Amino acid sequence: MIVFKIKITFYAGKAIKNNGVSRLNMSKVVVIGDGLVSSSTLEEAAYQLNIEKPIEVKKFEWYSNVSLDEFRTYIKLIETRGPENVEIPKGILKELETADYLLVHYAPISRQMIESAKQLKLIGTCRGGMEHVNLKACDEKEIPVIHVIRNAEPVADFTIGLMYAETRNTARSHHHIMKGEWTNTFANDSYKTTLSNLKVGIFGLGHISKLVIKRLNALGIEVLLHSQHTNSEKLKREGLKAEIVDLEVLFEESDIVSLHARVTPKNTNIVNQGLINLMKPSSYLINTARPELLNKGDLIDALKNRRIAGAALDVFWVEPIDPNDEILTLDNVTLTSHIAGDTVDAIPRSPYLLSKVINSFLKTGISDMLVNFK
Numbered sequence: 338m339i340v341f342k343i344k345i346t347f348y349a350g351k352a353i354k355n356n357g358v359s360r361l362n363m364s365k366v367v368v369i370g371d372g373l374v375s376s377s378t379l380e381e382a383a384y385q386l387n388i389e390k391p392i393e394v395k396k397f398e399w400y401s402n403v404s405l406d407e408f409r410t411y412i413k414l415i416e417t418r419g420p421e422n423v424e425i426p427k428g429i430l431k432e433l434e435t436a437d438y439l440l441v442h443y444a445p446i447s448r449q450m451i452e453s454a455k456q457l458k459l460i461g462t463c464r465g466g467m468e469h470v471n472l473k474a475c476d477e478k479e480i481p482v483i484h485v486i487r488n489a490e491p492v493a494d495f496t497i498g499l500m501y502a503e504t505r506n507t508a509r510s511h512h513h514i515m516k517g518e519w520t521n522t523f524a525n526d527s528y529k530t531t532l533s534n535l536k537v538g539i540f541g542l543g544h545i546s547k548l549v550i551k552r553l554n555a556l557g558i559e560v561l562l563h564s565q566h567t568n569s570e571k572l573k574r575e576g577l578k579a580e581i582v583d584l585e586v587l588f589e590e591s592d593i594v595s596l597h598a599r600v601t602p603k604n605t606n607i608v609n610q611g612l613i614n615l616m617k618p619s620s621y622l623i624n625t626a627r628p629e630l631l632n633k634g635d636l637i638d639a640l641k642n643r644r645i646a647g648a649a650l651d652v653f654w655v656e657p658i659d660p661n662d663e664i665l666t667l668d669n670v671t672l673t674s675h676i677a678g679d680t681v682d683a684i685p686r687s688p689y690l691l692s693k694v695i696n697s698f699l700k701t702g703i704s705d706m707l708v709n710f711k
Contacts, residue, residue, distance in 0.1 A: 363390055363392065364386075364388050364389065364390040364391070364392050364437045364438065365392075365393050365394075365395065365432075365436045366383040366394050366436070366437065367395045367429065367432055367438070367439050367440070368380055368394060368396055368397070368440045369396075369397045369426055369440075369441045369442075369444035370396065370397070370399070370401050370442070371398070371399045371400060371408070371441075371442050371443045372405060372407075372408030372411070373684050373685075374442035374443075374684060374685065374687060374688060375401065376396040376397065377396075378688050379440050379441075379463075380394045381688070381689075382440065382688035382691060382692040383438070385689065385692040385696075386438070386696060387699060388438070388699065397426040397428070397429050399425075399441075399443065399444035399445070409656065409675075415468060416466065416468045416469075416627075419468055419469070419471075420445035420450075420469050420470060420471050421471065425444075425445055425449070426444065429450065430449065430450065430453040431453075433450055433453045433454040433457070434453055434454065435456065437457065437459075438457070438459050438460075438461070439457060439460045440688065440691065441460075441461075441462050441463075442463050442464060442687065442688070443469055444469065445469050445470075446462070446470040447471055447474075448471045448473075448474040451471060451475060454480075457478070457480050459480065459482075459483065459695065459699075460480055460481070460482045461482075461483045461484070461692075461694075461695050462483075462485075463484070463687035463688050463690065464485070464487055464687065465484060465485070465487070465488075465545070466599075466627075467484065467599075467708055470482060470708075475709055476710070481698070481707060481710065482707070482708040482709050483695050483698055483704060483707060485687060485691045485694050486544040486706075487678075487683050487684055487686075487690060487691075488677075488678030488684065488687075489548055491677065491678050491679070491680045492625055492677045492678050493552060494552075495625060495673075495676075496545075496595055496623060496625045496677065497549065497552050499651065499671060500537070500595070500621070500649070502671050503621050503623070503647050504525070504529070504530075504532065504593070505529065506525070508671050509523055509668075509671070510523075523668075523669075524646070524647065524668050524669040525646040525669065532556065532558060533556065533557060533558060535558065535593055536558075536560075536561060536592050536593075537553055537558055537559070537560050537561070537591060537592070537593045537595060538560075538561040538562070538588070538593065539560060539563070539579065540584070540597060540598050540608075541597035541626070542567050542597070543599070544705075545597055545626075547575065549595065550562070550578070551576070551577065554577065554578045560579040560580070561579065561581075561582050561586070561591055562581050562582070562587075563581070563586075563587045564581065567581070569581060584612070588612045588613070588615040588616050589617075591616075591620060592619065592620050593620065593622075593623060594621070594622050595623040595624075596622075596625070596626045597625075598627075598630055599627070600626075600629045600630060604630060605629050606630070606632045608622070608631045609632035609635045610632065610639075613636065613639045613644065613645065614644065616645050617645075618645065620646060621645065621647050621649065622647075622648040624650050624651065625652065626652065628650075629654075633654050636648060637667070640664075640667050643669070646669065647669040647670060647671070648670045648671070649670070649672075650664075650670065650671070651673045651675055652675055653675070656675055658674075
């Protein structure tokens with residue numbers, strides 16, 4: 338938990354639109370819509386901010402007019418290349434010179450954008466991942482960045498679902514039936530058991546994994562946790578029951594390992610042959626986080642040679658997956674097309690959640706959703 342000293346004075350009052358008020362007496366909010374969250378929704382959320390002056394909003398778009406499939410290619414691009422290597426909205430640098438706040442969903446927040454913003458007080462993004470934001474530049478200018486995990490509940494639910502699907506062959510059986518085959522035997526037959534008999538290891542502690550742990554606790558399942566950002570006392574205060582262990586112990590003792598860490602230069606490909614070889618032959622690997630945490634070649638090798646019982650993946654190194662990808666030839670893996678967070682309400686309503694989180698931060702100077710200054 339971080340207490341942030343805000344440099345300006347705020348009051349908890351309802352923001353109003355510009356009705357002839359002088360620009361000098363306005364707070365300027367720049368919003369950037371995209372193919373998933375419209376600029377109009379971000380604009381409405383901006384007007385819900387409780388800030389020190391009446392609000393004016395300047396709207397921009399980042400690939401808002403493309404198909405959903407095409408926009409997903411831009412999502413993958415920014416997740417892999419970062420904000421410095423993708424196109425930014427035209428004309429935004431000029432508007433940022435006098436902006437007080439910047440609200441986005443997936444749009445890039447590059448160093449050039451941040452350095453052009455002479456009076457920016459806060460940045461808000463309505464998603465959990467931060468690949469699209471140059472946090473180092475934000476830190477250098479002491480600009481707080483607030484985010485929200487807009488699909489934490491859906492991803493947590495989906496993660497538990499993948500545990501059941503992979504350990505009990507739900508999707509695999511469906512696939513065979515749809516091909517006209519009545520199959521009762523699977524690669525993990527010698528290990529099949531109920532989830533309550535298994536020990537689940539969680540790698541990384543964030544909003545999503547906390548929800549996964551809560552669900553596992555409710556199911557009476559033993560949980561191991563590896564995280565450098567918590568301790569037993571903090572877990573207890575949050576109502577979470579998990580034993581904190583070293584990373585190697587997590588992989589050695591867990592029957593299911595679920596990945597939830599952020600990708601950093603330090604942990605890219607951290608789940609490689611060394612850790613996978615520590616796993617039991619009866620164990621499973623689940624990834625609904627980021628593919629870069631996992632060494633693809635080492636995973637495929639372990640699955641082909643039955644060194645682990647199986648894996649379930651919702652994220653991939655190349656999306657959409659190549660039809661000739663070797664992973665599609667395996668009979669001990671469950672694959673879903675990056676849909677863990679897709680529900681009808683999670684993403685479209687995320688700007689309103691963001692405005693609530695920002696308002697709380699502006700009032701208290703404290704937020705679990707403050708990304709930087711840690």
